[in-house]
Amino acid sequence: MLQTALQFLRDHNEIAFATCEGNLPKIRVFQIMKQEGTVLYFATSPEKAVYRQLHQNPNVELLASADKVSVRCVGTVMFDVPDDVQQWIYENNEVLPRLYTSYDKLAYFLLNIAELDYYDLRPTPPILKHFDLITGDMGDGYVGERYWGKN
DSSP states (O other): OHHHHHHHHHHOOEEEEEEEETTEEEEEEEEOOEEETTEEEEEEOTTSHHHHHHHHOOEEEEEEEETTEEEEEEEEEEOOOOHHHHHHHHHTOTHHHHHOSSGGGSEEEEEEEEEEEEEEOSSSSOEEEEEETTTOOEEEOOOTTSOOSOO
């Protein structure tokens, strides 16, 4: 099921991406630029508020959703993206060269997914799986009126 969730992220790379500014949540649409297993890569302008927010608080949450299926990921971003990966991201994402004259004009960061929730509301009962990629724990959810997951 984890591989199904990771494939869903590959197929639905435009996501809702949440950061914090002070004690206020900030959410925006973002694009996963590259995925290697449970590592997601992103690019943004170093002039944008999201870049400043990530440096102040690197904890993020993202959500991909389509057709009654969603994947939610939690983790802490890091800014140590190798130069060859930065170049690959720039060269393989058609929008970036239209907006920036060179790959080194962007700020790159990665997210090692710490926790992932997979929700598929199409079947009855729905499929609800939680993956803690730090401890390796996988949990099944409750269905119906019973509580599932974490707050």
